[in-house]
Amino acid sequence: MENSIIELGILNYPQAQQSAVLGLSDLFGMAQRYLERPQNTSQTQLRISHWQLSESIAQRIYDTAPKADNRTLAVLIVPPSLAGPPQLAAHAPFLTQLHSQGTILASVCVGVFMLAESGLLDGRAATTHWKYREQVNKQFPQVKWDIDKLLVDNGDIITAGGVMAWTDLGLSLVERLCGPACMLDVSRSLLLDPPRQEQRYYSLFSPKLQHGDKAILRVQHWLQEHIAQPLSVAQLAALAGLQLRTFQRRFNKACGLNVSQYCQQLRVTKGCELLQFTRLPIDTIAWQVGYQDSGAFRKLFQRTLGLSPGEYRRRFSRDS
Incomplete structure (x- = not known):
């Protein structure tokens, strides 16, 4: 043959x-x-x-x-x-x-x-x-x-x-x-x-910061520092000094995401950092990034990255 x-x-x-x-x-x-x-x-x-x-x-x-x-x-x-x-x-x-x-x-x-x-x-x-x-x-x-x-x-x-x-x-x-x-x-x-x-x-989230909208950038910096705090879109609009609809429109245009999606990405990224560099329990990490219900954090994490928090830690932890 x-x-x-x-x-x-x-x-x-x-x-x-x-x-x-x-x-x-x-x-x-x-x-x-x-x-x-x-x-x-x-x-x-x-x-x-x-x-x-x-x-x-x-x-x-x-x-x-x-x-x-x-x-x-x-x-x-x-x-x-x-x-x-x-x-x-x-x-x-x-x-x-x-x-x-x-x-x-x-x-x-x-x-x-x-x-x-x-x-x-x-x-x-x-x-x-x-x-x-x-x-x-x-x-x-x-x-x-x-x-x-x-x-x-x-x-x-x-x-x-x-x-x-x-x-x-x-x-x-x-x-x-x-x-x-x-x-x-x-x-x-x-x-x-x-x-x-x-x-x-x-591929961890990297927020857009070079969009030139100073009011939205002010909100982004605040979210970076206070991501675990309860928040509402109305409060963020007030922080930006904008009417609610105007704020939502400008935020979507500048960031490419709505406020809820943006905050979820920030929280998952902060969760990745804590999983990689600390030995904190996953429930504690969920609380530190703004989720009282650790189950909601686990579901979001899995949906976003395709790995559970435990799997992510086993793969990427500096102590593994």
């Missing part, structure tokens, strides 16, 4: 994160070595290539099977960049052409900007690093951004969130193309957890 060669390409564009380019290559190389073991009956072989675009001509600059034929790439990965979103519109025709030929396109972190620029994500779900949430929503409103997800797999297009999510993407591709046994072997060898799905518990 003839071997099936699956080519996994990595786009090595200017300022691409080289640790991701080489790390993915090593990860796929380990999967290939697993497939080569005598006890494995798989006929699959992995070909790993790096690609660059020069004067609109795409070419392999690294290839683990240089004598293989030039069959269609199975997957092309756009890795992250530590220099911010890449401004490489010239790559869009190359990506579009590959996609039309059946190549699976994948991105990590800001690599998704290239996919979005190509129009291939229009009307589809995608993710990227949580800190680019506002930028991508503004720049690419036609994309259905789901930033809480670490991986969004549309079958033919896969997007991964944070900079190090290349490990999750790589393992997911190994599982799809080489099977779960191969993926688990690689993850154990590299001391990596199997692919995760969410990144929202890494």
Whole structure:
């Protein structure tokens, strides 16, 4: 039986994160070595290539099977960049052409900007690093951004969130193309957890403070200092020196959230701090951030971060 060669390409564009380019290559190389073991009956072989675009001509600059034929790439990965979103519109025709030929396109972190620029994500779900949430929503409103997800797999297009999510993407591709046994072997060898799905518990609330509305900023500073106190929207409007409706409208415009949502985010963030740096009981923490009913705090925490307070403490506590 003839071997099936699956080519996994990595786009090595200017300022691409080289640790991701080489790390993915090593990860796929380990999967290939697993497939080569005598006890494995798989006929699959992995070909790993790096690609660059020069004067609109795409070419392999690294290839683990240089004598293989030039069959269609199975997957092309756009890795992250530590220099911010890449401004490489010239790559869009190359990506579009590959996609039309059946190549699976994948991105990590800001690599998704290239996919979005190509129009291939229009009307589809995608993710990227949580800190680019506002930028991508503004720049690419036609994309259905789901930033809480670490991986969004549309079958033919896969997007991964944070900079190090290349490990999750790589393992997911190994599982799809080489099977779960191969993926688990690689993850154990590299001391990596199997692919995760969410990144929202890494993304703590950062309030908008550069909006220029001094009255609303005064309220925000007060809330930061008094978050555990009972409050009403009417009291906050009086603090801002505004009529109630005017205050609500200006607060929503400046902060991007209504007052209730904003306070919930502040309280969850303060709860995260106390869970991470103290050993206070969760009931006490709930009270210190403004919840007399610890059950309400636990439900809000779980809904916001996808982890219970106890799970968050076990994962992120400095004493763990």
